Amino acid sequence: MADTATSLDTTPLHGVHNELDARMMAFGGFEMPVQYTSIIEEHMAVRNDAGLFDVSHMGEVLIQGDGALDFVQHIVTNDASNLYDGRAMYTVMCTPEGGIIDDGIVYRRAEDHFMMVLNAANTERDLNWMRSHNSMDATLHDISDETALIALQGPEALGIAQPFLDQDLDDLKFYHFWERDGGTFLECDQALISRTGYTGEPGLELYVPAEAAEHVWNALLEAGHDRGLKPAGLGARDTLRLEAGLCLHGNDITEETNPYEAGLGWLVKLDKGEFIGRAALQEIHERGPERQLIGFVATERGIPRHNNIIKSDSGDVVGTVTSGTQSPVLDTGIGLGYVPNNPEYTDEGTHLQVSSQRRSFEVRVAEPPFHTD
Template sequence: MTDTMKQTPLNAVHKALGARMVPFGGWEMPVQYAGVIEEHLAVRERAGLFDVSHMGEVEVSGPEALALVQRLTTNDAARLVDGQIQYSALCYPDGGVVDDVTLYRSSATHFLFCVNASNTDKDFAWMQQVHAESGIKGATLTNRSAEFAQLALQGPAAAEILGRLTSGPLTSIRYYHFSQGEVAGVPTLISRTGYTGEDGFELYIPASAAVGMWNRLLEAGRADGLMPIGLGARDTLRLEKGYALYGHELSSTISPLEAGLGWIVKLDKGDFVGRDALLKQKAAGLPRRLVGLAMEERGIPREGYPVYAGEKQVGAVTSGTMSPSLKNGIALALIESPCAVLDKELLVGIRDRKLRAKIVKPPFVKK
């Protein structure tokens, strides 16, 4: 298996740091270095550095770039200004999700999608298909995933650490905005985004600069307690904030409306792939909804565990973990809409027991 897996430019660096490597979406990635809990708390309290070079990047350029982007996505890209980022989704005609994405607008004729690693090839093929069927001539799609490495620097100390390696002011880059600059002498797309719920940056750099940048950042943050962070903590950090992960809360059979992402579905923006199905879903009422569950008895909810209202199964856990911040079991679960009521008590089937849990509104961990 190992020799058929894709590797990021930092693969050898992770191994030298003693990371435990695992297969993830076709990539060999670090799941932990020091330990999931220690890494998780470092990001909440100080700062952490993630290799997210496995993420895919697809460029849309040309005079009709915006028209193609609008056709492909559920959110309204016309609202973006240069240097702004938008969370969005690509849908199938039936309203199921191809992928959730972040969309960067460099200019009116130049956009960049950041897509999930394991979906990159599927997404690019889908974009090409939609492009071909749209008849839009003045736009070009380019899969630039192999050119980019991507590092995420996250946590309350992130801005201070990054500031030591940049000349430009970082305070001018607001949340969900980006700037083209230099970090440690390397041309970098500096994006104030992340998947942890903390302040921080995602840095898009040439793949050849990844090792140097990684080491410079770790060195610059050493005194602040900056640590390398694996996929284990990346998952617990996002789950504490209630962020969806494709393949769990979103999939080809779960619509963005069901996943609670109605705020990125702009049904009045004009036509886009999936719009008719989503309009119908909204009019008919959603059969299922995603909710947050906080365990009220000791136990850890896991993906696939059944959720009950009394004796009746009303859904299943999509992601669950022990929250390192709360030291309590938390989960996202897709359940029948009539049961999706805040503070309602449900039961999670954990092995041969049914344990009490309460519906709460994510994020589980507030600021």
């Protein structure tokens, strides 16, 4: 729904965020809550108890018809033929040169019915790309405006949602989902309950009709009150995903990066048949990527920031920071960035420097997730 005052879109939960006095910001063309209380408080709630996120800015596209599977196989790198009803997969779409157009999740709802979830800022561009490569005559239907997406994340998440479901959530495996209709989940006409998330914690992502969003949000907040559930904004979502070492499109992965250098080679199934970018990715796979995305932890005071320079221990410029923050769990700086694919810079424990215009500080190459022992 359009917000004419700001020219930004708003989610179905915009009124709720205002009632909660959330600090709002522009993100992906939407006015979104960045925090309700503090980023650290919301971050730690998710790590220790649970957090509730409005991520309704994400795009959802239905892919249907006899050519649905062939179309999905054509546009993504992962192998959708391994999916079955109730199974989802993480994947990327690539250019013919192997650059990452977007990353997202594909859900198989039926043999001829898939749903693909796209990043908010990329939805329109992704849809145009998909339509321009739809030689299989699959039916594409953008349901983003009519769909709300609420993420319930944290150690207490499944326990909070359990009373609203008729099956044991312990039976819902990672990257699997259930569908409910007829009001059987919080009175929603239909709902998709997905065992996925972007925080490094157990949790669910709930796709519900836009008109049901406020009811679902409020019911979950009330149910989770005694379990430490707190509303959480995009600020905590970013620090959580970075502690977990999860990539953000537009920062860590772009059309200028390929899956192999981003550590996402496991998403590329070269043996599944032809797909967009396959030839280029085959060549990169055979020769090896020229650079590699590394994780690192600061060993002295300093917070890495996007576009900071990465230097070798001797002071030579070797790369660039793509994401960085202060880890609430570690209470030190953490980040991701690209360096040459050379053990001299990529081996765990290697000491490098991160440099801004103001100062430099030492970091140590580390394998995410950063927040776990």
